[in-house]
Amino acid sequence: MTILAEKIISTLQQFSGLTDRELTNKILGKNSLQQPVNSVCRLLAQRKVVNRIHRDDGKIGNYLLDTAPLRIQPNSPNAAFDVHSEDAVKQHIANWLAADGWNYDVKWGKTRGIDIHASKGNARWIIEVKGIGSYPSMRVNYFLGALAELLQRMDDPKGVMAEYSQNRTLRTRI
Incomplete structure (x- = not known):
């Protein structure tokens, strides 16, 4: 990483x-x-490493990935759905995890494997x-696909106990 990149990251950590x-x-x-x-x-x-997002004043702000606010791009043809895109949801979860002190790894875009x-x-x-x-049928299929992927991963090779929590997210305990 260049010295300028390091200075930008350091400055964005503060501002x-x-x-x-x-x-x-x-x-x-x-x-x-x-x-x-x-x-x-x-x-x-x-x-x-950085998200470039339109600020409230219309200018493009630079945010370190784990601190970027979720914002809909107002000129996007799918603005109603942008906040619900898979990467936007991942970003929201990553922001919450970071704020709560979790260590995490996110697979962005169409990268294969465990999403977070x-x-x-x-x-x-x-x-x-x-x-x-x-489409409504896609939403049902996405839910069923997510449920199937989570259930497949409940048999953890490390021998940990997995549980399906009341808020319908899969958690595993070591």
């Missing part, structure tokens, strides 16, 4: 949501060109995430 211009001013000084910061922020976004694997102390959660489907 979440800064624009490229605001980052440039803090890191390189006022009147410096912001193109290097813009390029690195875009690269960090591609690498899933979280651990805290002796607790270990395997979380399967499904976004909203376009």
